[in-house]
Amino acid sequence: MMANMSHTAAGSVQKVDIKDTFWSKYLELVRDVVVPYQWEALNDRVEQAEPSRAIRNFRIAAGEAEGEFYGMVFQDSDVAKWLEAAAYLCSTERDPELEKIADGVIDLIARAQQPDGYVNTYYTVKEPGGRYTDLAECHELYCAGHLIEAGAAYYQATGKRKILDVVTRLADHLHDVFGPNPGQIRGYDGHQEIELALMKLYEVTGDMKYVDLCNFFVQERGRQPHFYEQEAAKRNYTSHWGGIFKTDNYAYSQAHAPVTEQHDAVGHAVRFVYMCTGMAHLAAVTGDQELKAACRRLWDNMVNKRMYITGAIGSQASGEAFTVDYDLPGDTAYAETCASCGIIFWARRMLMLEPDSQYADVMERALYNTVLGGMSRDGRSFFYVNPLEVDPGVIAGNHTYQHVKPVRQEWFGCACCPPNIARLLASLGQYVYSIYNHTIYTHLYVGGEACFELGHGNVVLRQESNYPWNGEVTLTVDEAVSEPFGIALRIPDWCPCATIKVNGEAQPLDGIIEQGYAVLNREWKQGDRIELQLTMPVTVMKGHPHIRDTAGRVALQRGPLVYCLEEADNGPRLHELRLLQIPSFGLHQENSLMEGMTVISAAGQRLMETGWSSKLYRPAAAEEWKETELRFIPYFSWANRGVGEMRVWFNSVEPC
Template identity: 60%
Template sequence: MGQAVENESATPVSHKQVSISDPFWSYYIDLVRDVVVPYQWEALNDRVEGAEKSGAVSNFKIAAGLQQGDYYGMVFQDSDVAKWLEAAAYLLAARRDSALEQIADEMIDIIGLAQQEDGYLNTFYTVKEPENRWTNLTECHELYCAGHMMEAAVAYYEATGKRKLLDIMCRFADYIAEVFGDGPGQMPGYDGHQEIELALVKLYRATGNSKYLELSQYFVDERGQQPSFFEAETERRGGLSHWSGMPMKVDLPYFQAHLPVREQLTAAGHAVRVVYMLAGMADVAREKGDHTLFDACKRLWDNIVTKQMYITGAIGSMAQGEAFSVDYDLPNDTAYAETCASIGLIFFAHRMLQIEPDSRYADVLERALYNTVIAGMSRDGKSFFYVNPLEVSPAVCEGNNKNYNHVKPVRQEWFGCACCPPNIARLLASLGEYVYSVKGTVVYSHLYIGGKVDLSVGGATVGLSQSSGMPWSGDVRYEISVDRETSFELALRLPDWSESASVRVNGETLDLTGLVKDGYVRIEREWSNGDAVELSLEMPARRVRSHPLVKVNAGKVALQRGPLVYCAEEADNGAGIEQIVLPAKAELHVSFDASLAGGLNRITADALRLDYAEWGQSLYRSDASVRLKPERATFIPYYAWANRGKGEMAVWVKEQP
């Protein structure tokens, strides 16, 4: 093991301590409570007309002996129920709801009946292949499903105080600890899809049972050891793939099993698996004080955010394998950019932020949250994007189905592989957890989201009431309440999208010289009840350009204002968005439009359009010139696209120097 992490980590403030009341985000949280969670429960029960069948709840009923039938769906269908329960738990923690709690309790009763005598819980293997437990960890997600249900169990226990699901999952975790390890008769394995690593740390924190932390560390350190467990397992079962039934060669980088995790230098393979793995690695590094493991996290973080991340905070550029490609390969129209991958990146960023409070982690967290995550769900909460491209042409998507089958120009009601919708729900339901953290007597404010939080700092009770104009305005205000005068530091993040900021305490402007550390303005003083802090962040509309090695964006520009990335949509600009040219010196105008997506800021500019009116029918010409004609171009926040029907969209447009 490595040397200890030098500094004491920060502690995230629980979502239970944060009450969000925000003009922008409250809509989404209410939507999750009032629409998304009820809608998804109907979908999981196959009661949404026209949506793809789920089978997730019926699988548990069949495994519990309550219903006859065959298993339906993917091998990981159990995880959809787990994520739904986790989202429900976060909603119950914020506000008790007897009807929702009863539904959740009844589902937990069914889960308990589906559990086997030895503690095993997985409906696919219980119903369909009971003789094949633990024979295909490479492909079949047994530990992944276990991890998601562990997360649900911890969340539900913390929300309601009810232990039933927690006890169920402790029994399962105890059984897993007997099966896996280096001891006599144990299996030296790990799951093909990481998730249980971070879940076991949550189970450890909830129960205090160190066995779960040790098991998480075992799974982290066993991955990538040679000879390959996955190759040996595949050989034992005859070399056939669960998915195709055909002979398979294990792609070790796809599973992040090509090297031990401490030796990996670049993010490779399935993007969601990478960031779930890194979240678990960061958790173990923090709990164990493991410096070398944290260094591995930082190396892979740097590779992702400096060479393999889209401007929207999306990751995973390649449809084949839902995977990372190579450095700087970030195609816009064939991007995979799975919603779950950005959610996993948020999980990873949040954990890194606690170990090393630095604004660079919060900047990425914010970028993914405001762009890819909420773009993944419609404004009515009933349709979703699995894939989040940065450029769409419906005619190409539908006419070139082989290369663009994964790209959809409109959101879908549900998916056969429905990991993303409940993932969005559980993230938004727990959003308060990402706003603050505390390290000693330093209170960090990472996200500017209105609401209230009560903290214990240095033995004193401290309340912060935040009001925020984000994402439309960079004005943020805090009102301090303390039970007695007390000293602490309030650390306010200076986002990477703002070039200047001003801070006032009780109306007096501070000189920020010497107050900025790791991207935070740190205000240390003796605070009194009623003190007020005002932060003003410059928020101009600005042009953003890609690294020169991102070839597809050469000569192109994107627009960003505050945390929001903008796009041009056919509904505003007509067809042929690829013909828009934005002069480098064109003034960018910002105006509020109350008619679209609940109200948003548009950006407009005097642009140009390539005029092909006189081109004729020739596919290629050497004697033609292309004229530019004036046009007013309009850009809307990326998260709001595809709410006005099917049409073209592009984040990156041509730039005229």
């Protein structure tokens, strides 16, 4: 049994099988390397990496092993995220071996579940009496949320009910414990996640009580009297993280004001996007207009004031957080991989609210740049932090850059990012299409076969492309229904000129563009063929004048890919390079290190260091520049050739 992947009034996306020259190898990487590797990590069998002990914690909680709880208070979530990724892999291709491991994990989780439905190894093993005493700090509902997501995904993938039963019992328990009634806890978690998970559980079960509980958590957040304050007072203000609970930074978890009164993207970036994902999904299901307005407003602030060109967010390491409008430093950026995964989750839910290409544009930007860049090209190492400018010598010597690593790391003490990439890539099919108003919307150009339920029949579309290396996309109708419906194709924000042919016949785009999509309405027949041609020139990009860090600099983008300069191609001191005003770009397929990637060459200049004595400063004099060829690689592929400088924003000859 294959449950629906998403519901709308008009139909549903049933299944998307990705067969794509670019993505298929990533999915294989997730299947063959990332998920197995992470399984080893969860079982503490990766040498040179910090032990996880996350599986062992479940064994202890189930009474099957002796020992102490180990790791972060949210260690359980690593197991859940792994299981969710495994579930998505199972949904795209039956994999008996992986299923066997997953079933084993599920049995273990079921044995660790308490009689009342509660699941959490930290509170079961380490603080048995401490349940629900420090929601602000201890990620209890966050862990529950990840488990619920995993349970819903595994049930959808395999039709096996065991884990669905575990997580519905868990969710039912939460439904009893939390709420506005006497005897219930009128509170919410310090790390949002349960909200979006409950909406997924609703999607699978159709049970509105999970929507109600999500709505409760969303609406309670940030209200006065403040829950964190009340909760902290009850436990005498102790803090899980040592010392005293601080009551002065509720914005860190977006609990400084009711969500419908929030205007800016603030606080911990991952918490923010997870919250908004839940809010948007909730608004799409309930039609809550105030919530919808809040989602749009917060999206607008994040995307148009506080997001890097790579689709990364979080301008500071402190609190892994947003800062202020237009503050987007490239070198001290936090730009966490998980936060860009969260942008993609959120964008998908915004597209349920309204099919506006701005959401898919950002989804694409975050996916092809920061998320892909978060993983090495062998799937074995990961970035947490994704800076736009790196000088390894400075990073090593200046503590300001303490959070920045010049190469990807094997595994982290707090291992949130690797499994987040894995579960996102393994479920990539969920992000390609959606149905709205009897129209199939194409958000991402990813090859493969997709099956839709539309009206009373099925539609099958086959997508082919060599994206992101060129912009030719073909959609073939392999199965249709006997009634008119729409097929909408996103015209990306980066594309200066798009053309569409249907069965060889050019379609004028005038009048058929709706909110960034070309909408083709007709009675589609089997064998109909749509050819989309997106011109994909190398584009010199500028940052908004209010951004201090990009002033006087440019970046290169081609299609969805942001490019960068790397020391491996251009030598050291990338700040001494500049692009000519009329640069004449060349495109090359790189078949050695870069495996078929399109790299860009451009005419540029390097500043000669002539005339400098040993002095640090001197009167400005005519500078000597030497012609040189600049070479740019896709940002996502940086740091795969050892340690070296990298920069996205670089100097160019400015018009006088």
